[in-house]
Amino acid sequence: MGEPYPHCHLNGALLRLREARISPLDRSFLFGDGVYEVIPVYAGRPFRFPEHCARLARSCGEIRLRDPHSRTEWAALCRELLERNGLAADGKVSPPDCYIYLQVSRGSEYGRNHAPLPDLTPTVFAFCAPWPERDAAVRSRGVACVTAIDPRWQRCDIKSVALLPNVLLRDQAAQAGASEAILLRDGELTEGSSSTVHVVIGGELRTPPDSWRILPGTTRSVVEELLEALGIPHQASAVSAAELRSAEEIWLASATRELDSVTTLDAQPVGRGVPGPLWHRVHAAFQTLKRRLEGQPW
Numbered sequence: 001m002g003e004p005y006p007h008c009h010l011n012g013a014l015l016r017l018r019e020a021r022i023s024p025l026d027r028s029f030l031f032g033d034g035v036y037e038v039i040p041v042y043a044g045r046p047f048r049f050p051e052h053c054a055r056l057a058r059s060c061g062e063i064r065l066r067d068p069h070s071r072t073e074w075a076a077l078c079r080e081l082l083e084r085n086g087l088a089a090d091g092k093v094s095p096p097d098c099y100i101y102l103q104v105s106r107g108s109e110y111g112r113n114h115a116p117l118p119d120l121t122p123t124v125f126a127f128c129a130p131w132p133e134r135d136a137a138v139r140s141r142g143v144a145c146v147t148a149i150d151p152r153w154q155r156c157d158i159k160s161v162a163l164l165p166n167v168l169l170r171d172q173a174a175q176a177g178a179s180e181a182i183l184l185r186d187g188e189l190t191e192g193s194s195s196t197v198h199v200v201i202g203g204e205l206r207t208p209p210d211s212w213r214i215l216p217g218t219t220r221s222v223v224e225e226l227l228e229a230l231g232i233p234h235q236a237s238a239v240s241a242a243e244l245r246s247a248e249e250i251w252l253a254s255a256t257r258e259l260d261s262v263t264t265l266d267a268q269p270v271g272r273g274v275p276g277p278l279w280h281r282v283h284a285a286f287q288t289l290k291r292r293l294e295g296q297p298w
């Protein structure tokens with residue numbers, strides 16, 4: 001399969017993805033010992049870049065891994081990667097939207113040591129991929145979701161590359177013909193397998209508060225700012241399984257989904273089974289915001 005954007009960054013060098021090599025002893029390969037970010041890029045401009053860098057630095061800190069780059073260095077790396085792949089805005093033409101994947105692993109060492117050796121050199125990898133274009137009809141119809149028990153560890157706030165539970169949950173959803181698995185722990189909503197879940201109850205948007213149970217979403221903070229600007233009431237508070245099932249609207253938010261409306265949950269309609277009025281307003285505001293920022297500094 002051809003790569004539309006064939007150049008990647010690996011440990012300080014720009015090279016072809018096909019030629020990029022890391023050691024099989026890399027700890028991300030052996031242990032899932034690494035962290036990552038996925039950054040949307042609209043018309044050549046990374047969206048919420050400072051927030052993604054801050055979360056990456058936090059994830060590194062939480063796993064006691066030195067963030068190998070300052071924000072300025074990450075920005076330079078991303079700029080160079082976009083330019084080399086013909087994805088940077090040059091002022092004349094708007095490049096297609098894409099996303100950047102960044103990964104930092106603890107590095108490689110000989111032997112299979114659970115406790116890492118000190119002073120390993122982190123492996124830094126980044127590549128660009130086409131924006132996952134979604135069918136407008138699907139977007140306006142909404143998506144199906146299934147619920148599942150959240151089987152993950154007690155540090156879901158770290159954006160770790162160890163994603164086996166998330167992978168299995170998403171596969172479970174796909175097997176059921178659904179777009180996402182919405183997770184419940186101890187009878188309460190946590191999040192989706194790769195998304196933040198927002199719920200409209202009594203005209204107010206509720207989102208589980210940040211904690212070890214969920215990833216602090218960058219899209220979530222965009223949604224909260226838009227709700228504020230639109231004067232839509234919202235709060236971070238626990239959502240019970242019963243509240244989830246009787247919600248007027250359910251939304252999924254993530255960097256590459258943006259904002260999806262969930263119109264069926266476990267094959268039952270959510271609200272009237274069509275995207276709700278609040279989703280329409282916030283989704284439209286999101287689209288306006290991302291296009292308004294094009295060409296702005298990041």
Ligand SMILES: Cc1ncc(COP(=O)(O)O)c(C=O)c1O
Nearest residue numbers: 194195196215217218219254255
């Ligand atoms: C488990 C999980 N929760 C939430 C999110 C949403 O985070 P963001 O909005 O920063 O993409 C993601 C994104 O991949 C995720 O994997």
